[in-house]
Amino acid sequence: MTEREPAASDFRVGSELVVRAIPGVPTVESGDDLSEIVVAAFDHAGIDLRDGDVIVLASKVVSRAEGCFVDLAKVAPDGRARALAEEVDKDPRLIELILRESLGISRKTKGALIVRHRLGFVSANAGIDASNAAPGNAPPDSGPWVLTLPQDPDASAAALRDTLGAQYSANIAVVITDSWGRPFRRGTVGFALGVAGLPAVWDRRGASDRHGRVLESTESAVADSIAAAADLVAGQADESRPLTLVRGLQFPRSLESSKALLRNPEDDLYA
């Protein structure tokens, strides 16, 4: 299958989007087949996927399916992790794990280490999740358990997109999301961690407005906006709503991944 890079004119936005949380996703365990779980949930909801549907999945269930559980009792912090842990007042074993997951430290403060994750984005504590993070088969005397982000969320999104797209014979997209804080603003919003099947960034630079004036800055972070919209219905504490359908976009096939959303550190005024 040859896929082409999309042209700006290929990406149309309908006048109405429906953002629907799909119930029926069980607590996912290591080794579970996510595409089977997603298909079962859509079947149960009586939904047939069709062209233009975007399947949004919280990274947590992807991490669980991929077995990204870590028993902190088995993590041995080194000297640097111990010193940092004291500085930011966190568990040195967690700090060790955050450092292993990261390319470097961006900022530090009481309670949080802001890092550039090995996947390239910047977030607090490398996105490591400590709530509901134990595997179902955890021995009673084990833990505390935490959950790291998926190894390669773009690849996970692409695999899911290929399987679901074939199953429904539809041009769908998959966005794997997490929600983090941001510089300058309070509160978390959803971000696209893995993207497959749609342009993550909609580049309209060079298009002209209605007066023929060339638009200056019109790269729209479509996949992040989709993640933010899904976050409104998905909730974060409730594991039963990690699956969201966003229906109403029209997009071309695209090979663009979530990497398109990352600023190069050398272009980043806040790096």
Place this chain on the structure above:
Amino acid sequence: MTEREPAASDFRVGSELVVRAIPGVPTVESGDDLSEIVVAAFDHAGIDLRDGDVIVLASKVVSRAEGCFVDLAKVAPDGRARALAEEVDKDPRLIELILRESLGISRKTKGALIVRHRLGFVSANAGIDASNAAPGNAPPDSGPWVLTLPQDPDASAAALRDTLGAQYSANIAVVITDSWGRPFRRGTVGFALGVAGLPAVWDRRGASDRHGRVLESTESAVADSIAAAADLVAGQADESRPLTLVRGLQFPRSLESSKALLRNPEDDLYA
């Protein structure tokens, strides 16, 4: 009317949101009554507003209605503006205006001055818009025209919410939005610039997850997520879609404004 501060349990998110661009908004001019324009657009679309509806309006139409047009030909840059303009390679008159709209400079780079706006948030070029920015009655030899952000978007949102809420006898909310870039990530997303009638930040700190563990960081930037969702259907270049309806949230009356979304500079690791 006494309004109370919402409790976390008051804010419920339905399982389905509809995000609909409402057509029929004309090019708005200085002095136009926005509530009349919005009501006419909803009437034309056959939509009756009801409890829980969120009316999302692009800041540009609010600025136009409020007459926030500036003829750059009449702006006299001072020495500081001239020096900065040379440094970042922009029109010194625009730099002068950006500085007048700002509390201070956050970062500077070729083509952009990132400032803390007088309203408290951080954005490029103080959110001043140079596309489609001329008033309809601009003399032919005037300009170039630009459009500043509304004087007080929270007040504008509250006024609109009061008028529309009374007209439809419904507990609605209004979010005035703009879209900007962000540190670390490419592409623009929608942000809430003015908020009335819903909690801008949904504070779930202290709530417990399904295992009884207290959640650590669960302040959700609901109004920003709504802005991001609306941005997906509103487009930015096309002035005919500045009005979006988000239907499906359930929220308590709230006196919280967009200020709830702003980190204090002293708490901000990137300030």
